[in-house]
Amino acid sequence: MKRIGMLTSGGDCQALNAAMRGVVKSVLNSGEQVEIYGFLDGYKGLIYSNFRMLTWSDFSGILTKGGTILGSSRTPFKTIKDPDENGLDKVDAMLQTYHKLRLDCLVVLGGNGTHKTANLLRQEGLNVVTLPKTIDNDLYGTDMTFGFQSAVDIATDCIDMIHTTASSHGRVFIVEVMGHKVGYLTLNAGIAGGADIILIPEIPYDIDKIVDKINERNAKGSRFTILAVAEGAISKEDAKLSKKEYKEKMKNYKYPSVSYEIADKILEKTGKEVRVTVPGHTQRGGSPCPYDRVFASRLGAEAGKLILKGEYGFMVGYRNREIVKVPLEEVAGKLKMVDPKSAIIKEAKMLGISFGD
């Protein structure tokens, strides 16, 4: 008999349900008796002992369902050790819930912040298995995260739709893609959507290079230009600022997001009006793409295997086309970023894409 706790934490994404279904199916199909405690709304559910007993039928038919049947919330790691507004010690509360329910292990699905807390719980002696969920694909220790390819599909659809209107009107368009610190999503959606310019946090941009590219396209007879811009795109000047200076600068920032600033500068330098489209949270939503369903199901099945073997303290990740277990201490607190010198960046440049550098 295994008593398994389960929670999804951080921004939701596609294939969370597929992954949980994978875990549960693989444990149940092994013939092992199981009790599943689903904690609601991320770590909050664990802290406040807010859970639902889940049965087989809760996981039936959810392979294709977006979101998470457990709900999610953001519980920032940097305040996890602070007491809550009623003075409750949150870490302590999580340990108590775990022990009170006599759980054998805790399955945690989440991204970067989630993994820091998961590692903390491991250090506190809990049996933890994690699954790498994020549309950003920025988790260290795994080549891929689920949610990523689904988000690429949605952001690409968006660029595709903008393409027809951009070409009809001969306009400059910016599609703002999710990603504050890491540009994988923007990079892939940008290439897939045939963007002419791609701006990602890892490659600070020079506005003049952007303008050059627009002018070059005009000179060649291309009436329109499409930019795929990550939320965290940053100019060369801003990239040179210290954290403090940058924070100071952003205090008086007048734009809703960086895309609008870039749009303004392009208008100023070229006289061309720029339209901005922000698909926003749609990038996290909807049914997972087949790639993510297969991937999340496989990860889930392997997590189930670890549980059956009693091997804890790992994230189930993907490296060199193999599903592997990665020690949590290797994952927590690290970010995987786009290498500006990587093959894909070079290839994108060979295709004529400008990164504004």
Next chain:
Amino acid sequence: MKRIGMLTSGGDCQALNAAMRGVVKSVLNSGEQVEIYGFLDGYKGLIYSNFRMLTWSDFSGILTKGGTILGSSRTPFKTIKDPDENGLDKVDAMLQTYHKLRLDCLVVLGGNGTHKTANLLRQEGLNVVTLPKTIDNDLYGTDMTFGFQSAVDIATDCIDMIHTTASSHGRVFIVEVMGHKVGYLTLNAGIAGGADIILIPEIPYDIDKIVDKINERNAKGSRFTILAVAEGAISKEDAKLSKKEYKEKMKNYKYPSVSYEIADKILEKTGKEVRVTVPGHTQRGGSPCPYDRVFASRLGAEAGKLILKGEYGFMVGYRNREIVKVPLEEVAGKLKMVDPKSAIIKEAKMLGISFGD
């Protein structure tokens, strides 16, 4: 032999190409000899005699293609009689182009503004046939316009995707749908997407009613609320202002759009953070949906028939499930709006949807 001029004007939308293909196919299949002059970028092409001779092959394979192969631009009716920056009389220039090319007629695809200018050209003696294009479905004289259903599909997709993330996080979400003056698009996408609250220009909203609905849902255990908000949604107070007063007020408007204002007010009154998603120009883009392809093709075919018969001065429209010809003077300058007392509004209310009124 027919010499046909053709242009697409105003914001682009889906099925413009399908409609033009319909016109050209039906004329060519009649056996009539044809020369087709495609004016580029809307009325601008007619004004400045900027055109391309089009052949059969230009219309092959474009049934499914978004945008317009002729390009488009906005040429505001209210300045159409003013000379351009070089002193050129624009109306005069259009007449000259038409006569110089010895055109038999001009086929114009466009929305409200476009139809005013088309009617003006008719009054000046040109043979004009028009096709009703707009994602807003706000053209007078026709039950339906092409582009509308495709835009409904896209806006609904957007709400669908937001649904999974809204329910996972228990959040309030606003999806801002296109439509400055008319709410058909928001109304239909809102019902199709299962929005809980729909705000359209024709039904001014009371912020307290919106808050009531959100609270009522919470009380019933629904963790999230989704609002479909038209760009032109307006509060009861603002709706009472005179045009001048409203303009004055908007001068210092601090929000990028009305959705952000509503989001702010909801936060203020409920303490709930609200996320705003703006699909924007994607609603005009991409391949037309099958409904629009059939509809635009049929309208195009009937326009071709009018041309063959030499019957001019009409918009080809759709009324009571029949394709009809509507005199341009009946169409021009009028807006078709959602009737707050119409059956669909009542039905939506029966479904539990709040209009904030």
Next chain:
Amino acid sequence: MKRIGMLTSGGDCQALNAAMRGVVKSVLNSGEQVEIYGFLDGYKGLIYSNFRMLTWSDFSGILTKGGTILGSSRTPFKTIKDPDENGLDKVDAMLQTYHKLRLDCLVVLGGNGTHKTANLLRQEGLNVVTLPKTIDNDLYGTDMTFGFQSAVDIATDCIDMIHTTASSHGRVFIVEVMGHKVGYLTLNAGIAGGADIILIPEIPYDIDKIVDKINERNAKGSRFTILAVAEGAISKEDAKLSKKEYKEKMKNYKYPSVSYEIADKILEKTGKEVRVTVPGHTQRGGSPCPYDRVFASRLGAEAGKLILKGEYGFMVGYRNREIVKVPLEEVAGKLKMVDPKSAIIKEAKMLGISFGD
């Protein structure tokens, strides 16, 4: 207090759930107390008193869900008066279930066969309200049925995908679209997908006319030809046979379906290999399109209104853009078919589409 029975009968289609949700929401939102008895698998559930009590939450989140939460089955009208294999009188059993549960009314969602049985139950004194469900749009008394537009979307997608491979290989392709007796679905998907030849039951085809069209396209340089063929497409010779003669002929029919016969004949007469694609039951599946969601929700809401008023014996239909109640006796046993002389057929021909006639 209303005690409402509900069932879905016949082949399933999209938006059944949306329609039922509409009925239930509109009744519940009226403030009326309600008990909902969901009979499982169509009339079978009513016959064998197999039902589930449904609550509000059963209808939450099903707007976008394909299929039917009640299950369905085909209960042929022509055997409805025959006793079942255990000698049970089926009609009698249905009446007994109805009365035993003291139902106020029965809501029935279905197509042609379903309506005949519904009308029979009405004649037997039951309070019946029906909703027009079918991908064939062949129900008499309503301009539109839900499921139809969703099926058009899927069949069109299929033709779109075949287009790229057909043009790459210069091949003749047949896409077989659902519809044994009525061609609306094939007609609309064919036009939307840009099919070159459309064969529907209402317009018997001449194989030589089909071959002519293929040759004509080749002569013009079009390397490929796409046929949208209804399951019930019929040749002019077969159309002349009496029912008996036709049945006799079909006894030894060697093809899986008519498309394969047509493919064979084209090969014989042109030497061109023809590929057949049969999307089959996919045309009934998946999430309803936005059009169907809105339409089914509206019909459901109006059905709810009839129930609240106690007006029974009607199908809720759609005529001239208005939702209307149609007496069941007007609907039952009649088929709505494509008129070969209708405007849409003429327009399709103007677009160059051949119907093989």
Next chain:
Amino acid sequence: MKRIGMLTSGGDCQALNAAMRGVVKSVLNSGEQVEIYGFLDGYKGLIYSNFRMLTWSDFSGILTKGGTILGSSRTPFKTIKDPDENGLDKVDAMLQTYHKLRLDCLVVLGGNGTHKTANLLRQEGLNVVTLPKTIDNDLYGTDMTFGFQSAVDIATDCIDMIHTTASSHGRVFIVEVMGHKVGYLTLNAGIAGGADIILIPEIPYDIDKIVDKINERNAKGSRFTILAVAEGAISKEDAKLSKKEYKEKMKNYKYPSVSYEIADKILEKTGKEVRVTVPGHTQRGGSPCPYDRVFASRLGAEAGKLILKGEYGFMVGYRNREIVKVPLEEVAGKLKMVDPKSAIIKEAKMLGISFGD
């Protein structure tokens, strides 16, 4: 100055255009002068010197376009050395075309058969670079081929749509997925679509195991069962036959395809009617998915790089997440198959999926 010949051979698939665009963009962006000879309809174009000079604009806007702008055809390798019907030596003719046009190299996009011929041309002294195209992902020497993920998406969509109708009617459904010899496509679409049983050529099935699974599901209360069956699925008995015996057996095969045979046997053994859906060529069609667009673009760019460096005799492949050059002699004539002992098969079984073994 580079004179580049280019052709696409074998069954078409998604992202052929994206890959060619990648090659051409990367060569042109290098500043090198280029002449591009596009041979039409695969090797046929090279044999009969049937080509079109391609310019930059031919490759603009084709990233998202399905099919191949060059056309394709199957030219079986086993007859490549035989003279054609007019006595022409085909290999010789290809060499002549190549030399007559003074080509620097030949870029060939294709699958298994195509690579055998490409290797032959290399042996005959031509400079050849190839790109791995196939929806089957069965090319030796590369972890992935373009077209595969797009086909997975389409086949999965098909299973998704069947799911709603299968569950509504409580039926057994077979979705027949492309793949005569190799099961990657069926395997991935099956997992992604939540199929209960997956049959692939690499794992011969036992019909009784299939029946057991169906009965087991019924016993658990699951009303329906979905099988994803590869075109080349084979029973244990048939797998034991020699090639000759098997051919003999298939001479009198009465089914259109193996799915219908399996359907028949299930009916016989369970009394359950089984519906078969064959998405067929749709799996090769339509716009490439974002994954394939990025992947094909990257491969194309690297092929361009090889051309610029004058490195020939390679397929551009993908191994361990790196794009690599693979000597053609290593690729030609080998098949990559699903290993029945691989991790993904084990994981699928952990998820409860039966392979009928």
